Amino acid sequence: xxxxxxxxxxETLDRREGPxxxxxxxxxxxxxxxxxxxxxxxxxxxGRSERMLVDAAYLALDPPPGSRPALLIGGLGVGFSLAxxxxxxxxxxxxxxxxxxxxxxxxxxxxxxxxxxxxxxDPRTEVLQTDLVAYLAGSADRYDALCLDIDNGPDWTVDxxxxxxxxxxxxxxxxxxxxxxxxxxxxxxxxxAAFEDALRAAGFGDVRTQEVPVARGVPDAVHLARRR
Numbered sequence: 001x002x003x004x005x006x007x008x009x010x011e012t013l014d015r016r017e018g019p020x021x022x023x024x025x026x027x028x029x030x031x032x033x034x035x036x037x038x039x040x041x042x043x044x045x046x047g048r049s050e051r052m053l054v055d056a057a058y059l060a061l062d063p064p065p066g067s068r069p070a071l072l073i074g075g076l077g078v079g080f081s082l083a084x085x086x087x088x089x090x091x092x093x094x095x096x097x098x099x100x101x102x103x104x105x106x107x108x109x110x111x112x113x114x115x116x117x118x119x120x121x122d123p124r125t126e127v128l129q130t131d132l133v134a135y136l137a138g139s140a141d142r143y144d145a146l147c148l149d150i151d152n153g154p155d156w157t158v159d160x161x162x163x164x165x166x167x168x169x170x171x172x173x174x175x176x177x178x179x180x181x182x183x184x185x186x187x188x189x190x191x192x193a194a195f196e197d198a199l200r201a202a203g204f205g206d207v208r209t210q211e212v213p214v215a216r217g218v219p220d221a222v223h224l225a226r227r228r
Contacts, residue, residue, distance in 0.1 A: 013111060016102040020159065023102045025111065032078060032111060034103065039158045042077050044115065049187060049212040049220040050080035050149060056210055056222050057145040057185040058090065068092030069144030072177065074132045076103050079116035081147055086119035094124045095143070099131045133164045136173035145183045146174055153188030153221070154195040166195065171202035178227040191221040199225040 010026040010033065024035040033043040054071075063069045071091050073081050076098035085094050098104055104127060106112040107120060119125055128135060132150055151157045154166040164170045174184050184204065188195070191209050199207045204225035211219040 014102065014106065018100060018102060020099065020161070023100050025102070025106050027111070034078060036100075036158055041152075041158060044078050044080075044112075047078075047080035049222065050077070051084040052210065052212055053147045053149060053185050053187050053222050054081050054085045054088075056224055057147050057183045058088070060183045060185070060206070060224050060226065061145050061181075063090075063144065070142070071095070072097065072141075072143040072146045074146065074148035075150035076107060076116075076127070077149060079107055079112055079119065081149060082125070083116050083119045085147075086122045086125055092124060093126065093143075094119075094122070095126045095128055095141075097128045097130060097132045097135050099129065101129060104129055131161075133161065133170060133173075136165075136170065136177055139177065141177060142179050143177055143182060144179055145185065146177060147185045147187075148174075149187035153190060153192065154186070154198070154223075155192050156189060166198065168198070168202060171198060171204075175203055175227050180227060182227045184223075184225045184227070186223040188221045188223060190218045192223070195223055199223065203228060 010028045012024060012026050014025045016023055021037040026033040031043050031045045034041045061069055070093040071085055073096040076096050082096050085091050107116045151162045157163050191211060196207050205228045206226040208224050210222045213219050
């Protein structure tokens with residue numbers, strides 16, 4: 001018996017094995033989905049919370065008029081955060097860290113170019129193909145804002161290696177990559193009071209959480225904190 005193909009039937013566009021496991025790009029109707037090691041990560045169906053991640057960081061930073069703060073985006077994903085940042089002239093340098101070569105390819109020459117082509121062509125944009133946790137720990141670069149969205153959040157990591165980002169050493173590395181007064185913004189699939197406590201324990205101030213309502217279930221969240 002032939003299974004009928006409907007608009008909700010996912011079509012696999014690319015599947016790759018890399019040093020961190022399998023990553024898959026699927027299309028479901030007009031929506032693209034990224035699957036990592038069999039677990040759904042993100043899709044192009046909405047993007048409100050990814051855009052809010054960037055806007056909330058800028059508003060919390062409250063830079064002086066005429067300044068152009070430097071931004072680090074952790075995780076290229078489907079490209080919403082990068083595209084939104086590059087569409088705003090008030091950012092200066094925009095660096096995006098992505099460890100999966102396949103994801104970078106999907107944006108540079110694949111289907112996700114429709115989201116990010118203009119952002120990748122922007123002279124302010126730099127793609128750093130490396131692991132975010134390792135980059136934060138080993139780099140000497142400084143930024144005014146870090147917008148991190150590499151997992152489902154501190155309470156639900158898809159990749160075990162990403163737990164280090166939310167641990168004391170990972171948060172200390174985030175703090176060290178920020179200039180004084182800089183802002184850390186972390187996307188999460190749900191609010192986390194425990195993560196707020198961890199941010200304060202790591203020496204951050206002005207810790208708060210902005211929620212993004214979703215159609216069903218608990219809201220998405222953006223956790224914000226400032227380097228004192």
